[in-house]
Amino acid sequence: MNWDTVFAERTSEMKRSTVREILKLTAKPEVISFAGGLPAPELFPVERIREATDTILAERGTEVLQYSTTEGMPELRKLIAKRLSNDTLKISPENILITSGSQQGVDMIARILLDERDRVIVENPTYVGMLTSWKPYHLHFSAVPTDNNGMQVEGIVPLLKDKHKLIYSIPTFQNPQGTTLTRERREKLAEILVDNNLLYVEDDPYGELRYSGDPVPSVLQIEAAHRGATDVTGNVIYCGTFSKVLTPGLRIGWIAAAFPVIDKLVQAKQATDLHTSTLNQFISYEVARDEEFLNNHIAHLREVYRQRRDLMLKTMEDHFPEEVTWTRPEGGLFLMVTMPAHLNAAELLVKALEQNxxxxxxxxxxxxDMGHNTFRLNFSNARPEMIVEGIKRLGVVLKAAMR
Ligand SMILES: Cc1ncc(COP(=O)(O)O)c(C=O)c1O
Structure with a gap:
């Protein structure tokens, strides 16, 4: 078989994720990895998850091992709807679809909304996992520049002379930059969405992981307020996940959106995987329904990650050459480093890997064709002494490259 000729045309734009390929190289224990978006494994609530698993298998064993509804476990949808609701926005369980991680949500959104060669607006840079999923539709990505306050939303308006299907961004603690869209820009974005009847995908895996600065409401909330609505009937499709606040291994995410969107997504999900793992939904619910536990757990994550962020930033100040700059995130898991334009991060990675x-x-x-001089550092996964050692080594590699 000549395998070069058999695959569908749409696979020509599929390629392995660079991040996941680098993760393979970093699997060696001697490598200090700032590569993946991995939570700290020592903070996983292993014992709590074991107890929850025992309980549900003992009490609802036959049910949790059975097929279940595509929309997701009703109690879990209710719990998520409640966690996303506040005084001004009341989200109904009908507006929630449980997905197999938020990555599946992002992937299915393209499946139900995008036709080949559609135009979509994204911030630049944007989440590579979205690009991997959406590129096979041969889309035209209109890129909006970013700065330390997130996407420069005024850059959206001139793009609208061409018809665009939707806007996708990560407004809070962005991947890869860690930056956050300011409240003023969110208000402006909501205005643009409503005035132009544009769809917006808010990808929000990191929103609960704030370590400093003032909280900002989600675009989901701001857009509803802009329309004077208190329910989810508007143009925002919101993707959330337990991956960063509980554990990524259970693969529990969700979409909150207007009912017609949820309804169409359910049809897409039926074709994809029928439903998210029943067992994993029950385990997640059993853990998360103890709100005090979950909130304390997230507070603990915030504390540990804040210390790691601060340590990484401080060590960078002390050891990185002054020609290099970086973002200073108020939350999330990442920061992004920018080197002088003549340096190439892929070449630097080869040198860094030699130093493990x-x-x-x-x-x-x-x-x-840009961003070759930039790289992303994750500060949640490595223990403090490894952060110091790894950043020192990177400083040496950077200084050598600078010469
Ligand atoms: C912006 C963004 N969206 C989605 C995901 C996927 O997360 P999960 O599928 O684990 O919920 C990630 C993971 O790193 C992410 O950074």
Whole structure:
């Protein structure tokens, strides 16, 4: 078989994720990895999850091992709807679909909304996992520049002379930059969405992981308020996940959106995987329904990750050459480093791996041929002493490259 000729045309734009390929290289125990978006494994609530699993198998064993509804476990949808609701926005369980991680949500959104060669607006750089999923539709990505306050939303308006299907962004603690869209820009974005009847995908895996600064409401909330609505009937499709606040291994995410969107997504999900793992939904619910436990757990994550972020930033100040700059995130798991334009992060990675340190070059996160001098550092996964050692080694590699 000539395998080059058998695959569907749409696979020509599929390629392995750079991040996941780098993760393979970093699997060696001697490598200090700042590459993946991995939570700290020592903080996983292993015992709590074991107890929850025992309980549900003992009490509802036959049910949790059975097929279940595509929409997701009713109690879990209710719990998520409640966690997303507040005084001004009341989200109904009908507006929630449980997905197999938020990555599946992002993937299915393209499946139900995008036709080949549609135009979509994204911030630049953007989440590479979205690009991997959406590129096979041969889309036109219109890139909006970013700064330390997130996407420069005023850059959206001139793009609208061409018809665009939707906007996708990560407004809170963005991947890869860690930056957050300010409240003013969210208000402006909501205005643009409503005035132009545009769909917006808010990808929000990191929103609960804030370590400093003032909380900002989600675009989901701001857009509803802008329309004077108190329910989810508007143009925002919101993707959330337990991956970063509980555990990514259970693969429990969700979409909150207007009912017609949920209804169409259910049809897509039936074709994809019928439903998210019944057992994993029950385990997640059993753990998360103890609100005090979950909130305390998230508070603990915030504390530990805040210390790791601060330690990484401080060590970078002390050891990185002054020609290099970086973002200073108020939350999330990442920051992004920018080197002088003549340096190449992929080449630097080869040198860094020789010193057993890893990071992710960011060129794959950019629309267009740019970002070769940028790389992403994760600060949640490595223990403090490893952060110091890894950043020191990176400093040496950077200084050598600078010469
Ligand atoms: C912006 C963004 N969206 C979605 C995901 C997927 O997360 P999960 O599928 O584990 O919920 C990630 C994971 O790193 C992410 O950074």
């Amino acid at each position: 340190v890893a990071f992710v070059p960011c060129d794959a996160f950019f629309i267009g």
